[in-house]
Ligand SMILES: Nc1ncnc2c1ncn2[C@@H]1O[C@H](COP(=O)(O)OP(=O)(O)OP(=O)(O)O)[C@@H](O)[C@H]1O
């Protein structure tokens with residue numbers, strides 16, 4: 196190595212900054228490394244139905260001729276879907292172990308690169324290598340990193356990488372005997388193209404283990420550990436509700452470390468109990484403070500919607516909830532009082548106030564607003580747009596504004612919209628201030644019980660006035 200290169204290396208600078216292939220090596224792990232795992236299905240505890248499904252895949256890989264003779268197509272892609280730490284990697288490795296295949300263990304993010312074409316090239320290299328070593332299993336953990344829906348944001352590099360993956364999956368030589376296993380806990384994010392027949396058309400859900408499976412997992416992870424008789428794995432399984440296989444494996448390891456620390460020759464019940472406590476405490480301290488605060492904010496947000504809706508007397512509330520559902524952290528269920536298509540200006544303004552009340556309530560109590568009001572604000576904009584451009588309910592006059600004319604007027608429309616929203620927001624804020632006692636009560640009820648019905652809301656409000 197030349198002196199210059201040596202110096203550059205020491206100060207950690209890329210020497211050939213303009214040479215792409217060199218950069219590639221510097222930024223990613225060596226593509227195309229593989230292993231021949233010794234792991235088999237015996238190492239995976241529980242998950243019997245999953246293993247049964249995978250047995251077929253194993254048979255495909257071991258006896259491709261048998262299936263080809265029957266004209267059956269060999270599956271190319273299997274998708275594992277489920278929360279982290281539930282054994283997805285372990286299962287993929289054991290499929291490789293069962294079939295003595297080359298195991299290419301990768302993560303979606305390894306293919307995500309700044310430079311256009313680099314990710315795609317990596318995919319191509321990986322598949323080339325896998326074909327050469329076949330039978331092979333390519334495992335791509337967190338496949339959503341490359342496989343997310345393409346229309347969300349146009350990203351040239353990402354699109355090219357995903358396209359390359361699709362091309363490789365389609366172009367599999369029928370004789371190549373390469374299976375690709377993807378894993379994700381966000382199936383909803385994946386581009387439909389990936390899920391089409393002939394690609395990842397088999398989906399296997401792998402959830403957190405139940406009590407029986409937790410027992411089995413604990414057995415696997417204590418197999419080579421000297422346990423005292425006081426240790427009852429079945430009891431430990433009962434105590435670890437909600438934990439994943441990865442957590443249980445950690446607990447077994449942690450217990451062993453504690454025994455070593457105490458110079459004991461065996462692991463006892465106390466070691467396990469302490470280990471469980473440690474893992475559980477770690478989970479709680481990581482989440483509970485944040486969750487608590489978030490829950491408080493959502494409570495005030497939803498209480499604001501509910502209270503203003505009640506005060507303005509339109510659309511009676513059916514139920515409010517702060518139990519997250521889908522993307523929404525909380526929601527208010529409203530019954531439309533009648534099916535009507537005609538709204539007066541006043542009604543539309545009231546609707547806007549109800550929508551703004553979530554944000555206003557947050558501002559009133561916490562002096563700032565969260566991102567939770569995004570959807571509300573979108574709806575508000577669409578109402579003001581209709582009021583101004585379709586119903587002529589603004590100072591811009593009573594003619595409809597559309598097409599080219601609308602483009603020309605865009606600034607004026609924006610100003611008008613802003614002033615409607617500003618006025619509504621101020622009124623909502625004032626109303627909430629005036630009724631802050633109810634706001635606190637409704638919010639507290641939500642925080643404690645997580646839901647609130649129409650009758651309960653009425654009761655709370657009545658209490659304030661009697
Ligand atoms: N069913 C199981 N049987 C035995 N061990 C398990 C099981 N599930 C999880 N484990 C243990 O948890 C560890 C982590 O599991 P693994 O890496 O396979 O999870 P994963 O689902 O791939 O998680 P991630 O999505 O976070 O990568 C494994 O190495 C293993 O020790």
Ligand SMILES: [Zn+2]
Pocket residue numbers: 496500553554567568571
């Ligand atoms: Zn809201």
